[in-house]
Amino acid sequence: MVALAFVASLASSPGQSYWLAIFVxxxxxxxxxxxxxxxxxxxxxxxxxxxxVMGVGRLVDRRGVGTAWxxxxxxxxxxxxxxxxATGALGAFLALALLRAFGQGSFPLLGTxxxxxxxxxxxxxxxxxxxxxxxxxxxxxxxxxVVLIDAVGFRDAxxxxxxxxxxxxxPLAFVAAGLAGGRARPxxxxxxxxxxxxxxxxxxxxxxxxxxxxFPWREGGGRLLVILTAPPLVVTGAVFHATSILxxxxxxxxxxxxxxxxxxxxxxxxxxxxxxxxxxxxxxxxLVASSLLLGGGIALLLPxxxxxxYAAFAVMGVxxxxxxxxxxxxxxxxxxxxxxxxLQSSGDSARIAGAALGPLPLAIxxxxxxxxxxxxxxLAGFGVACGALAAGWHGPARA
Numbered sequence: 378m379v380a381l382a383f384v385a386s387l388a389s390s391p392g393q394s395y396w397l398a399i400f401v402x403x404x405x406x407x408x409x410x411x412x413x414x415x416x417x418x419x420x421x422x423x424x425x426x427x428x429x430v431m432g433v434g435r436l437v438d439r440r441g442v443g444t445a446w447x448x449x450x451x452x453x454x455x456x457x458x459x460x461x462x463a464t465g466a467l468g469a470f471l472a473l474a475l476l477r478a479f480g481q482g483s484f485p486l487l488g489t490x491x492x493x494x495x496x497x498x499x500x501x502x503x504x505x506x507x508x509x510x511x512x513x514x515x516x517x518x519x520x521x522x523v524v525l526i527d528a529v530g531f532r533d534a535x536x537x538x539x540x541x542x543x544x545x546x547x548p549l550a551f552v553a554a555g556l557a558g559g560r561a562r563p564x565x566x567x568x569x570x571x572x573x574x575x576x577x578x579x580x581x582x583x584x585x586x587x588x589x590x591x592f593p594w595r596e597g598g599g600r601l602l603v604i605l606t607a608p609p610l611v612v613t614g615a616v617f618h619a620t621s622i623l624x625x626x627x628x629x630x631x632x633x634x635x636x637x638x639x640x641x642x643x644x645x646x647x648x649x650x651x652x653x654x655x656x657x658x659x660x661x662x663x664l665v666a667s668s669l670l671l672g673g674g675i676a677l678l679l680p681x682x683x684x685x686x687y688a689a690f691a692v693m694g695v696x697x698x699x700x701x702x703x704x705x706x707x708x709x710x711x712x713x714x715x716x717x718x719x720l721q722s723s724g725d726s727a728r729i730a731g732a733a734l735g736p737l738p739l740a741i742x743x744x745x746x747x748x749x750x751x752x753x754x755x756l757a758g759f760g761v762a763c764g765a766l767a768a769g770w771h772g773p774a775r776a
Contacts, residue, residue, distance in 0.1 A: 381553060382488035386510030388450070388546045391457055391538050392426075392480015394616040394732070395515040395637045397473075399522040400460075402620060403531040408469045412621070416740035418466060419617065422473035423733030427726035429478035430486055434722025437490055443554020446487060450547035452479035457539025461532040481732070485511065486725050487553070489705040512648060512698065515641030519634040592723060593712060600770050601707065605724055606731030607668045607763035608700035611675055611756045612693050613735030616640070619690075622739075622749055626681050639687055640694040647698025660707040664767035667699035672760030678753050696760075704728060 390396050405415050436445045456475030463472045488510075525534035592598055615622070619636060651663050674692030677685045708720045735756075742752030 379492060381549065382491050383510040384546070384549060385446075385484045385488035385491070386512075387514050388453070388542065389480045389484035389511055390514040390518050391453060391535075391542065392476040392478075392482070392484075393511060393515070394481070394613045394735075395519055395641070396522060397476070398616050398619050398637065399519050399526065399634065400531050400535070401617065403526065404460075404463065404469060407531075408463060408465055410466060410469065413740045413744050414466070415469065416617070416736040418470045419473055419477075419736055420733040422470055423477045423481070423729055425474045426477035426482040427729040427733065430482040430725050430729060431722045433483045433486055434490070434725075437487070441554060442487060442491060443550050445483075446553040447547060447550035449479045449483040449487065450542060450550065453484070454539045454543040454547070456480065457535045457542060461535035461539070477729070482725065482729050485701075486722060489721055489725070491553070492705070511701075512641050512645040515644065516638045517641075519637045523634055592720070597711075597771055600766060602724065602727040604664050604668065604763050604767045604770060605700065605704050605707075605728050607760050608671050608693075608697050608731075609728045610731035610735045611671050611760055612640075612697045613732040614737075614739050614752070614756055615675060615678065615690070615693060615735075617736040618739045618749065621743075622678065623686060625749065626683060626686055636687055636690040640690040640697070643691040643694030644698035644701070647695035648702045649698075650695075651699040651702035655703060655706050655710070660703050660710060661767065661770060663699050663703040664707075664770065665764050667696045667703065668760050668764035668767055670696035670699070670760075672757045672764065675753055675760060676757040679750060700728075 401415070405412060408415070410418070433445055433449065436448065452475055456472060456477075456479060459468070459475055460472035463469050522534065525537065528534075529537070616637065623636065647667075651667075654663055670692055674689050674696060677689035677692060679685075704724055705721075708724055712720060738755050739749050739752035742749055742755075745751070
């Protein structure tokens, strides 16, 4: 189960910012859009991803992981092919929407759901291991993207990526269905269903419309959604504009792959640390640390320094690793696994919405002032504010 979650995390790469960042300048040139216009399309496409993720979470609840895996893999393949043919604003939006919805959004959700519903005492560590797929991909795949673009051009690089997803990833839907046991079995006399998670039957209450729980807005759920948006928003903004930001500091496109590798390695460290801390002390410590590190990391980009740029991405990587792990644990740890698909997908949708907005402050900053500094200050302030918000967060037990 953890191994398949690792693959799901790895398979999300074509829709992740660390992969797309290498293609941004080529896509902007090919579509004839300004950086601000392209960032706006990226935000809108990522917003569509948030809605798609909620639908995928409900699909898992109703039809099982295997069916959802097949749908997501086909959608991601379509996104790669669309990116390989994109022209104009409409083509760019369609490609970005598919890549973000089925790559960045849906595959990580599938991995999280497979683990969160199966593990209890070791849930944090299991989530951190499963998420290492994307972390390791972020360390190596940007360099692979640079090589592919130099060899065959960015369009064929996308098409080859889609072929890999279709041939190697999509067939694993059968494995996912076998491990998760498909959808819930018919109810017994006690009104419960037997959902098979990790090969073992687990009783799950089947809620009627009258008893179906609402989202826990008043039990800390609303505040948690805001806190979880900070790292995706800040890190996505920095990664999306990494090539341009580093160019201001005298670094070329090859250096972007280098700092993204640093981001990935430090992210792996953050994910592992988060897993241990979560299992021992709960989510609040991790939520606070993630947000505060984020504010400090983005501030390190303000000086025009090469060493500062590498340090900034290292700190942001740790913050992102903490966030990815805690976001995969906190819902099940706080509210249990009943209807986990709906709750987890709501949380992931909030994080995706944050990622959607991430590129905009920096793009607008450049448009208005000719510099990224104002946008970087705003992102740093948002990270610190979310850290203060996290310090006062609590779950339903204290609500």
